[in-house]
Amino acid sequence: MFDLIVKNATLTDGQSGVDIACKDGKIASIEAGISAEASTVIDAEGYLVSPPFVDPHFHMDATLSLGTPRMNVSGTLLEGIALWGELKPIQSVEDIVARALRYCDLAAAKGIGAIRSHVDTCDDELKGVQALLEVREKVKDVLDLQLVAFPQDGVLRDLTAMENTVRALEMGVDVVGGIPHFERTMTDGAKSVRLLCEMAAERGLMVDMHCDESDDPHSRHIETLAYETQRLGLQGRVAGSHLTSMHSMDNYYVSKLIPLIAEAGVHAIPNPLINIMLQGRHDSYPKRRGQTRVRELRDAGITVGFGSDCVMDPWYSLGKADMLDVAFMGLHVGQLSSRVDMDWCFDAVTQNSAQIMGLADYGVAKGCDANFVLLQAQNKIEAIRLRAHRLAVVRRGVVISRSPVVTHTLFKGEGSKSLNEARLDG
Ligand code: FE2
Secondary structure: OEEEEEEEEEEOOOOOOEEEEEEOOEEEEEEOOOOOOEEEEEEOOOOEEEOOEEEEEEOOOOOOOOOOOOOOOOOOHHHHHHHHHHHHHHOOHHHHHHHHHHHHHHHHHOOEEEEEEEEEOOOOOOHHHHHHHHHHHHOOOOOEEEEEEEOOOOOOOOOOHHHHHHHHHHHOOOEEEEOHHHOOOHHHHHHHHHHHHHHHHHHOOEEEEEEOOOOOOOOOHHHHHHHHHHHOOOOOOEEEEEOHHHHOOOHHHHHHHHHHHHHHOEEEEOOHHHHHHHOOOOOOOOOOOOOOOHHHHHHOOOOEOOOOEOOOOOOOOOOOOOHHHHHHHHHHHOOOOOHHHHHHHHHHOOHHHHHHHOOOOOOOOOOOEOOEEEEOOOOHHHHHHHOOOEEEEEEOOEEEEEOOOOOOOOOOOOOOOOHHHOOOOO
16 A cells, blocks of 8 residues: 555656655655555656756745835846845844745745755844744755855955854754855955865865856856865865856866866856846847856766746846746757757756755655656656646655646647647657
8 A cells, every 4th residue: 555656657767657656755666557556646647757846046035025125126136136235134034934935835836846045144143044944944844945054245255254154054054155256356255265165174064156156257266166175075065056257258268167177076056047137237239148158067077957046036026936947048048959958958957956955865766755746748858848837746755736737728620739738749
């Protein structure tokens, strides 16, 4: 007797007609024609079962705050940072908790099973840290929330940021963050990378820095991050988020830089929606896209995961917790349009990001946690194309969200099918 069986699923590797049986929160069996009984049975009708979406870069302390205390008029990164500075002193721990819980509810229904959220530590009261530690505990039955201590105003530029970042880690925040390109000088930026990596090494923690989120081709803190990762033996535990300056760097320099990042085992987290929105703002025409060199990083063997970064906050007015929107944008901006490349973009919002976050027992395979999402699509590329409906979301073997198959009835004539039913080749 199983807790849950999903019948007639298609898996992300293309296997079809598969049944998935879950027991005690784990995937107990995965094969065709499981005949045992279960408390709950779902007919997948041949649709795609994927491991949950993973968002490796988010700001949950700011999400859903759009318009408070005012809108970002210019729509720029710097006005967003200024606006966040206006919001921080007037928001309460309770405000942040309420917004974050609303967001987690939406995210879980969209099939997101894990989120890495940065939390601002440039606040002597650490309201965001208090709030998100509470939220991390409250949402653990629907998603994994991993927190990054993020000194938004610069760990050296802000007088109490270093002390507050250490306090945040002592309170239980998981990962060390930073923002070297926002420090006052290049020298201070490099120094901040060194100090924060040492802080992580001493505590056995991972590192995830906002790194070179700039159009300045001379913003090269990723080079220092790779160096410190190697020096301190942090390989596989460090990520550089954004890395947008790499878009504008000299090609000869990049030909040296990318192998160094690969050698250091540093992961990359571009944030396609936000990068295409915020970069290139000082350009006339042609305008730079500002997304980092995704294809080249991937081809060098670097693990690349796409993050969403923002939803309805001081930096970005849009968003709906849909990692397929993120994959869709990353695909377009990176011109990742071959079948192999599009398929890989789905991995960038699932398994690659799970690897970056260090998630254990992730995947749709026997012995893994019974966490998955049933998508109204036949394969990964179709899921991105349609930003497919989430028909069911399963967490530790429990169905936490359901919605009906969407059908279209406008064209009922012989041979006419809706886009969802057209059985297009992917
Ligand atoms: Fe960010």
